[in-house]
Amino acid sequence: MAEISLRQVRKSFGSSEVIKGVDIDIADGEFCVFVGPSGCGKSTLLRMIAGLEDISSGELRIGGRVVNDLPPKERRIAMVFQSYAIFPHMTVRENVAFGLTIAGASKAEKETKVAEAARILQMEHLLDRTPAQLSGGQRQRVAIGRAIVRKPEVFLFDEPLSNLDAALRMDMRLEIGKLHQQLKATMIYVTHDQVEAMTLADKIVVLKGGEVMQVGSPMELYHNPANLFVAGFLGSPSMNFLDVEIRGVQGSRVLVANSALEPVEVMPKVGTYTPGGRARLGVRPQYLTPVIGDGSATPPNAGRLHGTVALTERLGAETVVETTLSDRSRVIAALARDEVYPIGAEVTLAFKPEEAHLFPV
């Protein structure tokens, strides 16, 4: 069993605090992704779990044991580095077997385990090559092979795909997902790529400036972001935000509007609002649809935005329309079909109130 828990974990370099009291629980066998913009502390946090960085204060437990002061090798972890960090002077076989060699495993044991890892990663034919003879994707496989061969309880991945090209990245992403299902080990995966986060994770931890912004399943975070940062960070293109004023509050319903937005009643999930105040209204580009004809096809309670088309990008399956609203703010709509919108054309975009998010400012 290797559940992981962080309690008020902090890290300072000199006088600057980079991890500011983080609490995270990761269940045994869970695939947890740390995501956030660069400099948010996600890699530092991973390195603290690995034992490569000291923990300034707080408590880190792996499998119930407090491991704050244990060296990496006693934490039963394996780590895959962004640079792969495979040893250039050893063959693939020696690289994969490195941890076993260090642990003093017998030759027969090493051979069996290396063969098994090579089979799982389909790299039997690479075992006698040196790293210089491998492509980026193959090196990544070797790095993962070195990690799985010792059967650690926890796998740590530090942006493992960021050095690969787009096509290979997708392949390896699928493979890492498969590997998780096969090994059923606890995995922590650091990335700045939200697609990797959304597709791989059982649980996403969104970090910003050394603090946890939100923890939850990918869909939880996508549909119910707890704050503006998470709402804007996940999803592509990112969520549109409008400055709105509160026209009225009735129970859990809040009536909002601005000069470009007809009054609409939304049901915010976070924050408290008072009439006359201001708030930010978020709508994902995918949930904006143009109003056709006299608008009779659009439900009467829908939110309506008025503006002119500033730019269209036709991607085939999808059309991205950038619209300048009458208050000069911009929104992006992603329409799920190929359509032509002439630049400068007047357009009204509608959204369902239940698909809008309201955040306090």
Add this chain to the structure above:
Amino acid sequence: MSVIDPSNRGLQLATRYVVLTLIAVIFAFPLVFMLVSSLKPDDQLLRDTASLRAFLPVGDLSLQNYYAAFDRAPVGTFILNSVLVTGVTVALSLFVCSMAAFAFVFLRWSGRDLVLGVILATLIVPFETIAIPLLLVVSKLPWIGLDGFSLGWLNTYRVQIVPFIADGLTIFLFVQYFKDLPGDLAEAARVEGASNWQIYRKVVMPLAGPVLATAAILKFLVMYNQYLWPLMVVQEEGRRPVMVGLQYFFQLNRAWGEIMAYLSMITVPVLAFYLYMQRSFIASIASTGVKG
């Protein structure tokens, strides 16, 4: 459209080799002069310096100068002493200095940068300034050897070896090289369970070929050319190295032929060592040529 004319390419190659050969010849002249002169009697040697004959093995050639050199000084002992002192110092120096550099680059400890700064500062202190204080120190140092306890290190091999094992330049070379190694390698090894010694032994040192060769060559040259220090601390003939031995040929009647013979004999080990290291130098660069 570019057509490569093979004969043109051949010409280019030939030109390149001619130029390189000329440069090599210029650098080889002093060595050739030394070797050729060592075979000539003194009067012919001096006469030949007026012409190109100085570089040609012509006239009355014999190994007489070599026999005479051996009669005049214990050449074999000097060479053996130098090889022993130099070899042991180079080996210990590579080991100790690389370990020190490992501690400076891969371990975290307070005061690390300060200590490294102090070590680097010693680079600007000429040896001559510390020679006398060092002499006073080593003359009183205790030692426990096979023949029991003794005081004072003068007239020993260790007095020629120990003060030169650790030096700022060698540590600096290793530090610079280690800093350029990808830091992830050491961390990956640590996560895989390797101790500091195992990281040093199995990951860092196997990748240190080029710097080992460089440091070994530089250290070898310094040690093999030692003159002042052994002159100060070793009076006993049986412990003296080659450069001090050169004195024997400048006392009494000066014999240039014998000097050339002696120089030829003490130069051969240097050339042999350099050629040997050059091969491993190139090989180690090739083996670490790994793309990121």
